[in-house]
Amino acid sequence: MIPANFDYSAPSTLDEALSLLQEHGDEAKILAGGHSLIPMMKLRFASPAHLIDINNIPDLSSIKEEGDSFHLGAMTRESDVEHSEALTGAFPIFADVTKLIADPQVRNMGTIGGNLAHGDAANDHPAVMMALNASVEITGPEGTRTVGIDEFFFGFYMTAVQPNEILTGISIPKQRGKVGSAYHKAERKVGDYATAGVAVQIATDADGKCTYAGIGLTNVNAVPMRAKRSEEALVGSDLSDELIAQAAMMASEDCNPSADLRGDEEYKRHLVKVITKRMIHKAIQRAK
Amino acid sequence: MTMKKITVKLNGAEHSAEVEPRLLLVHLIRENLNATGTHIGCDTSNCGACTILLNGKSVKSCTVLAVQADGKEITTVEGLATAEGLHPLQEGFKENHGLHCGFCTPGMMLRAVELLENNPNPTEEEIRWGISGNLCRCTGYNNIVKAIQYAGAKIRGDELPSTEPEFV
């Protein structure tokens, strides 16, 4: 399978990429790792007339600790995330999630920015970024704006990134207190998208009281989804086993899975309940 | 649609080509550069048969555009052996019956090159996760794991594991 014809540019600066986007309008698409876009172009689900390859722009790929947050450049590869001890040390959830995204070769190409910009609720990073309460940096002709992760996903393949804009970075705040995070997804085999996945981050104060709870769900809603009611139930509590079980039940009630080859609705709700409970416990165990 | 002139280094030798932007890297390698050791299995980035090294990183060349390889180094199975003989991975696959039909083997070996570079002494579990993007329809993987363990030992200069076949 070979994609339909297109023109190709590989600018070496962000400004150049932005003016190419301006010039070609919504005829153009950004090429990051290409591991969602090229398969879609082969299948003619996408036929952009112009590809703007941003792989040659320096500075878009980095993992930096900046005071009370971590900053990830949009072109940071999954394999860079996987092997960054600074990042996986602070947020073990990144070690969990990268291992479950596709396979090593795909992770050598796929980027964290592309994983979000693709706007697919089946991708794993959206739920993780919700659990971590990340914000997304988007650069356009007027400069850079920051969008909270809850305002980022609009619909199927639709995000806050406009046709003349580029997602340039992701910022992840460090929560105060004892903080732990965890991700798991049920998958039929390596390389499959989640039947259901759950991302959790929990922070507690010195008395063990929950001060922050972030819970994101993968592939059980039309758009990436936050389990809001579950989070609210946990914050302020002492995280008893009973309450955790209730929060997990709420997540399974609030999600909207659809039946497909991976399973029926009831099975997916059951998975959300079980995985949410396990990931909350795991995040608490890991808290430091 | 404008053609693009690209230059790549395939197994150490420089090649230039005028290509359509939509040409896939695996087709550049097999059809323009006539290095047919790299196979196409699924064409959908699932099987790993098309795995090559692009600037030292294992990637699935059916899901990379040839233009993306401009100015880069490509290593394929043809580039593994040297004048001194087989690459430790080739020797490992040969000694441990790591292949039957051989279709998956070039991709499997190129993937294992990077795996051993990042982790010269992987556990069995690390090897199995490490080759999880490569499908083999024949061997059942056990002998592939052994072949990679053998190559790891050879590269580290450790005593080579036994290559006696196991009967179960």
Ligand SMILES: Cc1cc2nc3c(=O)[nH]c(=O)nc-3n(C[C@H](O)[C@H](O)[C@H](O)COP(=O)(O)OP(=O)(O)OC[C@H]3O[C@@H](n4cnc5c(N)ncnc54)[C@H](O)[C@@H]3O)c2cc1C
């Ligand atoms: C076999 C296989 C298995 C996979 N399994 C999983 C999985 O289990 N979980 C998972 O999460 N993903 C999975 N993926 C998808 C993979 O993670 C993709 O790499 C990812 O979804 C997209 O990132 P990319 O960098 O490859 O983006 P691309 O494919 O280059 O781009 C995707 C889309 O986002 C746009 N885009 C990309 N970057 C930017 C940017 N910086 N600014 C603006 N727009 C941008 C592009 O224009 C395009 O529309 C799998 C892919 C394959 C091939």
Ligand code: FES
């Ligand atoms: S042919 Fe490329 S992964 Fe199967």
Ligand code: FES
């Ligand atoms: S040896 Fe036949 S597919 Fe692996």
